[in-house]
Amino acid sequence: MRFLELNSADLDEVLKRYAEEEAEAREVRRRYADWDYIRKQPPRIRAALEYYVETGDIRRACLIAGMDLEDFRELLRRANIPVVV
């Protein structure tokens, strides 16, 4: 199986574009987030929400929160953190 076999210029271009898109998405998540709600959460939940705002990585955020995917998605709605995809 072949993985990650783009030439380095193509790979750099894709990753650069991704980094730009992710930076924009991060700003949207930060702007929309209900920070008062986030600060009132227990430490583990708060850390997971902050991690999600910064990275957009929902799977790892679920692990940090100790929650399954659908419950964490609902938590994002309550914290007014949009999924930007």
Added chain:
Amino acid sequence: MSAREPEFAIADTCFLIDWARYRHRDVLFKLFKTVFVPETILREVKSENTIAWIASNLAKGRLTLYTETADVVSEATSIVEASKRSPHLISVELPEAVCLAVGRRRGYVVLTENRGLILFSSISSDYRDVAIWRALEVIAMASLKELLEIECSDLEARFKEYEEDTKHLFPRRDLSRVVEVLRVELCRSR
């Protein structure tokens, strides 16, 4: 974006749990003959709304359970490992990796909102040709095929409804690109 007509899709958890909240969610079944749901994905769905929608459409034959074979799981495991080896990537987990493996093997459209999977497929030689659709592409394609009612005076309406129903935001650049395609394809002749 082209208006070719894929008949089958396979959906992951991130897609289903948002899509099930969309007021026009059943348009999915006008777009595809069958949407497959892997058993690993079904096990992740918990909420009453989502599971009720999935169950009723399994009963109607519009959704079909996909039972993973050993070779699909093996390929999916390789995807997970490859994604975790690269520091550039958001890691891909097994449920969505199963969807990507099946999409490649069977030519199904992969329905996902998982950023890790979208990035992985764009930089992997083996998966670049797999059709990956977000809700954005699903709504766009349903609009192009006039399965959703579209007003040329407000081409963003169906997308805004999705954002309201799900608290999911489309990247503005991507939304503008799609709306421009709709304007050219649908509204030029009206």
